[in-house]
Amino acid sequence: MFKDARDKSIDVASQEMLTVAKKSGIETAWDRFEKQEPRCSFGELGICCRNCNMGPCRIDPFGEGATKGTCGATGDIIVARNLLRSIAAGAAAHSDHARDVALTFKLMTEGKAPSYQVKDQAKLERLMKEYGVSTQAELADAILAEFGKQDGAIQFTRRVPAKRLALWQSLGIDPRGIDREIVEALHRTHMGVDNDYVNIILHGLRTAIADGWGGSMIATELQDVMFGTPSPLRTEANLGVLKADEVNIIVHGHEPLLSEMIIDAAADPELLDLAKKNGAKGINVAGICCTGNEVLSRHGIPAAGNFLQQELAVTTGAVELMAVDVQCVMPALGSLAGCYHTKFISTSPKAKFPGATHVEFKEETALETAKAIIKEAVENYKRRDPSKVYIPNIKSEAMVGFSVEAILGALGGSLSPLLATIKGGSIRGVAAVVGCNNPKVKQDFGHITLVKELIKNNILVLNTGCSGQACAKAGLLLPEATERAGDGVKGVCKALGIPPVLHMGSCVDISRIMVACAAMANALGVDISDLPAAAAAPEWMSEKAVTIGAYAVASGIYVVLGTVPPVLGSPEVTSLLTHGAKGVVGGSFAVEPDPVKAAKLIIDHIEGQRKKLGI
């Protein structure tokens, strides 16, 4: 084992594969990350502006050189504008995903997408009631209208407690249509438009709310309707889920529209026969990133790994085909796949990659496309070079599928038992630990260290995204993991037969956590900002994570970040995000790269909230 493999990841499977990669001369994200050092600190501080061609401009943080850009923008303005652009990009990513789901839902409703069916009729009916419509077609139109809405509110924002809604309205941050806020964010950050950093950041919160209580929530709800609402089931996670004697197919990206079909098609008897004819014992589908989380939580499809394992999976030499859709897919995969027999298939017209074969996914012919992709993989099995195969014999069991509905089910239909244990003090509070991997942090170290500290201190953890896969790999998503928890969480989870860390799905499924927070606040008759709750993104890297952090803060939640966002170039914006926001929306950000210290911040916050609630 190379020492530096242990410095890069705490995951033993990753360490093994990094060693293999090094021996084979395979370049990974960690190598490229090192080649980017030293990084430009103007970028790190967020004080570089490229929004017009009088620039690029940058501010000297030491105050000796330029204090203003050509237009006169100060560091505060530049940092705030850059932050708003990140939020807009993140909201766009989640919401454009939601749009695709909503369009598919409409096509399905019209009978034009025969591969899809309604799998959760009860949820469909609840949504129709919520929207005040009587037919599925009306629901499809009403949800699609949320994107281009010019007047009226986004329906799901009405799920927040009345106090929260009144606060948003008084601040003027109740969003008016999903696309509108994103477009307005780009307008405001154009040269010479919004130059008041507070006003810019308020719009950032509005744009983020349009994602968290808009786009992301639409994605979650409609995916549940079409693919089923997750309920607890057992599965496995880590690179050891790849099989030496089967055709391995990896689904990677974020939208489940195609991967759902791939799962169906993988059970097709003709394709299984073909696999056997090609010398394989079966067809094994595994997931990476949130496409992985979607099929993990609904069907127990094993997770091959999280974000930083996408290249390592290919490096096993045992992947016949990787099918990707959108978001968090590294463009490095094309040339990497070229070193092996692996077929790298792009499927979205929005996301093409060098070195990929493009097989375009169309809703109308989804199952046929999935079958064609699997056939490619099966026929590729015989090209696998056994001398290049190394699958780490490492995987963990995990219990996943904790939708809000499933949690209520485990609690016997109401939140009251959970709230009683929180009030009684055996569970001190709830923390959401979410987000990405980032080579700035030893892979999974931030997630796992933080989560272990929290459950040890009797805080129930809710988990999504790459953090969810990290916890799955570390064995924290098992009822047996309650042994690592404090007595309070251990007692409650044992009685309910649930893990101390509840996997709630993909990154858009952080909307489930929002719904759970609103339900808890309503049950207690308080606002979300009064709850003994907090959130953390210990290894975040993407713009989507910025948006998630912003909508959590706008919803009243305290959010601890593990990597430093590019805002420190403006002391004013930094102070607003870390302190000022609390007085305005009740939530705020903190930055703490040390996960043990981050746990302490969360515990102190939760204890402070308990004191204020008098429990």
Next chain:
Amino acid sequence: MKEIFVRLDRCMGCRSCEMACAVEHSDSKNLFEAIGQTPRPVKRLYVEQAEGFKVPLVCRHCEDAPCVAVCRTGAMAQDALSCIVDRDLERCVGCWMCAMACPYGVIGHQSGARKAIKCDRCPDLEMPACVSACPTGTLVFADEELFSEILRREAAQKMVSGKRSTA
């Protein structure tokens, strides 16, 4: 005599100095043309990172320079008057003795050729390109006495105001 000094805690790692150096040593001396030049223009100073600090390393043009002492062809020579160490392209045979002897690792090589390349302190310019390009005043082109004076003034300021050192 003026030297290129480095104020260590100021470097942002933006690599503007590296970029400006390569451009100044290109045919066109223009960024947008230089990036298309073949062979590519090569920088002569390097921003490295150690213990979280970003450190620009540039030839110190040492007295009795080791790179000059080990050069067997006389390609590497120090001007008696300006003390600038430069190398004669014609005489350089690419033996890399200079690269091995340099304590700062600032001897590079010309792209596509066995020729050593190093800081020539921009003979066509009043102020070396790297210093002009530095947006934070990390690189200072000054007489040694003036540089020390700058540091002394900063130290004095720090003593009276309790502010952080900038040296």
